[in-house]
Amino acid sequence: MTGEQLPPRETEHYETVEADTVRCLICPRTCEIPAGERGVCGVRENRDGRLYLTTYGRAVSTSIDPIEKKPLFHVAPGADVLSVATKGCNLRCDFCQNYRIAIEYEGVTEHERPPEELAGRIEAGDADGMAYTYTEPTIFMEYALDTMRASPDDALQVFVSNGYMRPETVDTLAPHLDAINIDIKGDREFYRKHTGIPDPEPIFETVERFAERDVHLEVTNLVIPGENDDEASLRDRMEWIADAVGTETPVHVSRFHPDYKLTDVPPTPIETIERATEIAGEAGLEYVYSGNVPGHESESTYCPDCGRLLIEREGFAVRGIDLEDGACPNCSREIPIHGTPRGPSSGRRRVL
Ligand SMILES: [Zn+2]
Incomplete structure (x- = not known):
């Protein structure tokens, strides 16, 4: 402190x-x-x-990240966001990669960062906006909201969330948010076995509720070998996303690395990620990305109609953007991008 x-x-x-x-x-x-x-x-x-x-204004993590790291691929590509997290989480995932700050508080130091200080960083031009991330921002919502209110009007405001919030919480947040990435981790049984909640239904409702609001939505699915990687469950999940929130919703199919209590499960084979992205495409989803597979061609954005490479990414870096007034220069298909693309970026993280 x-x-x-x-x-x-x-x-x-x-x-x-x-x-x-x-x-x-x-x-x-x-x-x-x-x-x-x-x-x-x-x-x-x-x-x-x-x-x-109790964690109001007490950040355990503040760094400036490429927005691609959240991941949010259709929000001001190339933008930098000031990421803030506090201790705590309302889920208990046995594979949590941030368990030290989310669950165990192992060797965690809190730094006093009042909302005005974070907003001042945005004002000073250190980043294009704020990301509430790494732990579950729902449970530090008052801190996040005060930071949003103190920030310049044109600052990006994004949540990276497990979606486990009440409908009233969605309604409180939505008017202040530009975008949210929500995890859909698996089916009912997966949630029961691995996350410590009895029923994921509220999460699916959160996804739908944000999609109905003026908040840009992207979905992430971490694919864990033997736990949620069977074709039928992947297909169910991807079809649900396409049906519930639309085929233009960007979906990130992310590779698992062993962590926390789930260390006896191997990393997801790249072929599994490739198969999962195929299944997502078969479900009709038009913007499907692989996560944690740096350098893979499926990190980039292609035109769903003509296949042209539109946003080239490598890891979290944006190498090039080829859009004309938000559309494919080849076939004029409109590409859903929230905010103004910032242009090529290094993809590097900076610690404050
Ligand atoms: Zn095109």
């Missing part, structure tokens, strides 16, 4: 159950929290019958 300590912020998203016990209303867990205790997320605390966000 550095400098003066910011006080925890009381949240307005709770109700009183009885006496000093409250019910948090931010995610579908709706934890009933007795005085002095915290919700499953580990950061929302009942103090004398009022619910506080």
Whole structure:
């Protein structure tokens, strides 16, 4: 901890159950929290019958990332975003790559970064906007929203989320967000076995609800060998996305690397990722990308109608953008891109 300590912020998203016990209303867990205790997320605390966000203004990670790293491939390609995360998460994924900050708080240092300081960085031109990411931003929503309100109007505001939030939370966030990437991790059984939630239905509802709002949506599916990589479940998932939120929704099929408690499962073979992207295409999805396979041709954007290479990427770097007024220069197909492309970028991360 550095400098003066910011006080925890009381949240307005709770109700009183009885006496000093409250019910948090931010995610579908709706934890009933007795005085002095915290919700499953580990950061929302009942103090004398009022619910506080204990991580308000306390970032465990701040870096400037290419927006491609989120991943968001159809949002101002080549833009840089200031990524912020706090401790905590409302899921308990046994394969979490950020478990040190999300679940275990292992060797984690919090830095005081008030919303005005983050917004000031954007104002100063250090990045094109903010990304709330690495841990689940839903549970530090008050911090994120205050940062959005303090930021310049034209700053990009993006969430990288597991989608496990209540419909009311979607409605609170949507007017302030440019874009969101939501994980669809697997089917009901996968969620039950690996993430610590009983029912993923609220996640699917979140995906649909954001798609109905004026928020650009991309979906990520981490493919784990033996757990969610069978053809039938991949096909179900991809068909659901195409049907529920449209074939123009960019989808990232991402390669698993062993981490946290799931270390006895091998990394996803590249052929599996290639097969998964094929299945996504067969389901009608028009912008399908591989993730964690740097240098693969499926990192780039091609025109769904004529196949022309439109945005060339390598890892998180944008090598070139070939669009004319947001359309394919060859066949004039409109390509859904939110915000102005920033142009070629290095794809490098910078630590503040
Ligand atoms: Zn074309």
